[in-house]
Amino acid sequence: MRALIAAATGLAVALALVLTITAMGSPTGETSPKPLLTTVPAHP
Amino acid sequence: MRRKASLILLALAVFFAALSPLLRWYAFPRLAKIPAHQYQDMVLEAKDATLLDYGTMKARKVSKVTIVQTLKGNVEASEKIEKTAGKDVVVWDGLSYVVGPDGKMVSKIPERYIFDAHTQEPVHATGEMVDGDPVRREGIEFKWPFLTEKRDYEYFDAQARVTAPIHYKGTRDFRGVEVYYFEQTIPWTKVKFPRTMPVEGITPESVAKTGTTRWYTTVRKFWVEPLTGAPVYGEEIHKEELRGGTLLGDREKVTAFAGHVKMREDYIDHTVDLVKSNRTLVLLMTSYLPWGFLGLGILLLSLALCLEARGRRPADPGPTQAAEPEPLNA
Numbered sequence: 518m519r520a521l522i523a524a525a526t527g528l529a530v531a532l533a534l535v536l537t538i539t540a541m542g543s544p545t546g547e548t549s550p551k552p553l554l555t556t557v558p559a560h561p
Numbered sequence: 562m563r564r565k566a567s568l569i570l571l572a573l574a575v576f577f578a579a580l581s582p583l584l585r586w587y588a589f590p591r592l593a594k595i596p597a598h599q600y601q602d603m604v605l606e607a608k609d610a611t612l613l614d615y616g617t618m619k620a621r622k623v624s625k626v627t628i629v630q631t632l633k634g635n636v637e638a639s640e641k642i643e644k645t646a647g648k649d650v651v652v653w654d655g656l657s658y659v660v661g662p663d664g665k666m667v668s669k670i671p672e673r674y675i676f677d678a679h680t681q682e683p684v685h686a687t688g689e690m691v692d693g694d695p696v697r698r699e700g701i702e703f704k705w706p707f708l709t710e711k712r713d714y715e716y717f718d719a720q721a722r723v724t725a726p727i728h729y730k731g732t733r734d735f736r737g738v739e740v741y742y743f744e745q746t747i748p749w750t751k752v753k754f755p756r757t758m759p760v761e762g763i764t765p766e767s768v769a770k771t772g773t774t775r776w777y778t779t780v781r782k783f784w785v786e787p788l789t790g791a792p793v794y795g796e797e798i799h800k801e802e803l804r805g806g807t808l809l810g811d812r813e814k815v816t817a818f819a820g821h822v823k824m825r826e827d828y829i830d831h832t833v834d835l836v837k838s839n840r841t842l843v844l845l846m847t848s849y850l851p852w853g854f855l856g857l858g859i860l861l862l863s864l865a866l867c868l869e870a871r872g873r874r875p876a877d878p879g880p881t882q883a884a885e886p887e888p889l890n891a
Contacts, residue, residue, distance in 0.1 A: 520869075523568040527575030535583040539591040545636055546598030553631040553656035554602055555669070561602070561831035 563872040570865035578858030585851040593707045593843065594678035595651045599634045604828050607799070607820025612661060615760040618808065620816040626667065627660045628822060632703065635673075642675060642686045649678035652688075653703070657719075661759075667818075668755045672719055674702050681706045681790065683717070691719045692756050699724040705783075705790035707843065709741055716743075720777050721750045733784065735793055736833050738840075740784040749778045773806030775817065786836045788843040793836050794829055797822040 605628040612623045638652040653674045659667040672691040675684045676698075683689075683698040690696055700715025716727035727745035734740070754765035754775050777800070784794040801817040809815055824832070 519564075519568055520571055523572040524575045527572035528579050530572075531576045531579035531583060535580065535588050539588050543592070543594070543596070545640070546596060546634075548598060548636045549600035549633055551600055551633070553633060553654065553658075553671070554629045555656075555658050555666070557604060557627050557629055557660055557664075558602060561828050 563868050567865045567868035567872065570861050570868065574858045574861035574865055576858075577854040577861065581851040581855040581858065584854065585847055589846045590679060593846065594649055595634075595676075595681070595704070597634050597636045597639045597649075597651050597678065599632070599651075599653075601632050603630045603832075604628070604825040605630065605795070605797075605822045606825050607822045610820030611816050611818065612667065613803070613815060613817040615758075615763065618810075618815065620819075623662045625662050626818070626820055626822075629656075629658045629660065631656050631658075632674075638673075638688065639675075642684065646684055646686070648684075650684050650686075651676055651678045655703075665759070666757075667759050669757050670719065670755055674698065676701075679707075691722055692753070694722065694753070696722050700727075704792070705743075705785045705787075707788070707790050708847070709785055709787040709790045711741060714743070716745050716781070718745075718747050718779075718781075720752050720779070721747055722752075723747070723750070727781065727783070735784045736829075738786055738793055738833060738837060740793055741787050743783045743785060745779075745781040747777070747779045747781070749776050751775070752777045768806075768808065771806040771808040773803050773808040776802045776804055776814075786840055788847070789836055789839045791832075791836045791839065793833050794824055796824070 607626045607628075608624065610623055610626045611620050612626060613619070614621050632653045632655045635652040635654050638654075639650045642650045642652065653676075655672045655674060657668075657670045657672075659669070661667045670692045673688050675686050675689050676682060677684055681701050681704055683700070683702075685697055689698065696717075698717040700717045702717040702719070705714065711729050711732070713726045713728045715724050717724045725745060725747060727743045730742045730744050732739060733742050752775050754768055756765060758764060758768070779800070780798040782796040783792045785792050798821050800819045802814045803809060803817050804814040
């Protein structure tokens with residue numbers, strides 16, 4: 518019975534961790550202030 | 562004590578073993594996405610190209626034609642579309658700016674490409690356009706999906722405003738990176754004149770009045786890194802002609818542009834380096850971590866079982882007690 522509880526705990530923590538990370542996502546950021554280029558850049 | 566340690570090891574084993582598939586099949590598809598604010602530029606060159614001189618209306622050989630392509634993620638527009646689309650959306654405002662050997666503008670074509678940040682499937686919303694004309698893309702453009710497959714894809718051609726198959730032609734090695742090679746041929750197609758013409762006073766409407774039409778064909782080639790879906794190299798064998806009308810006098814057609822367009826060398830190096838580093842991130846999520854966690858889970862489970870087995874082994878027998886002498890009954 519104790520082994521079952523331990524296994525269930527491990528599974529629950531893994532699920533919680535993955536769900537939290539995916540729910541957090543990544544920050545959107547802001548639109549770059551750089552213009553659309555109309556000159557040939559010297560380098561990347 | 563051993564019992565407690567084996568239970569902790571068992572919990573950790575299940576934790577890591579469960580994390581392995583969750584990371585690969587649940588987290589990765591949700592976390593892998595094109596950032597909405599991405600800004601990138603690319604320079605392509607066509608050496609020894611043919612270009613129309615609009616002054617004389619004759620085609621001439623030029624040393625080089627340069628195409629500067631910029632893609633800028635419009636965060637405000639993507640957030641607005643996300644509200645109705647109900648998914649992560651990227652809006653790329655792009656500009657293809659073509660420069661002649663004298664540094665003067667040959668053409669400039671703006672476009673807006675809206676797509677799903679995770680799958681790169683096109684998303685249709687107001688504002689989707691090429692050179693100011695509303696379009697409806699049915700395929701990908703610029704980038705392939707993450708974990709690109711060895712199959713044909715639908716690819717949008719901005720000049721002809723059509724979606725056509727781009728064929729998978731095999732796996733190659735490009736500067737140490739395994740890539741999938743794709744090729745698309747757009748046959749001669751009548752296309753619109755760009756809204757911005759290279760000579761002042763000439764407009765698409767004024768050209769249209771002469772009866773002259775613009776035709777275009779291209780063979781588009783992409784070398785795509787399959788994990789990231791990012792092209793590491795691209796080429797185009799591009800031809801444009803003006804046909805018929807009074808503008809050409811007694812000629813049937815004249816070449817407006819013909820050239821083999823290739824990515825500039827410094828941009829190839831930059832792109833390959835960038836793709837290599839992004840590839841490692843994708844590998845981390847799809848291979849290194851899932852397999853590592855699975856291995857760790859199995860190892861921890863073995864340890865837990867080992868400890869448990871030891872804990873259950875019967876203790877060493879102690880010194881045997883001498884049998885009590887039976888009472889003597891006289």
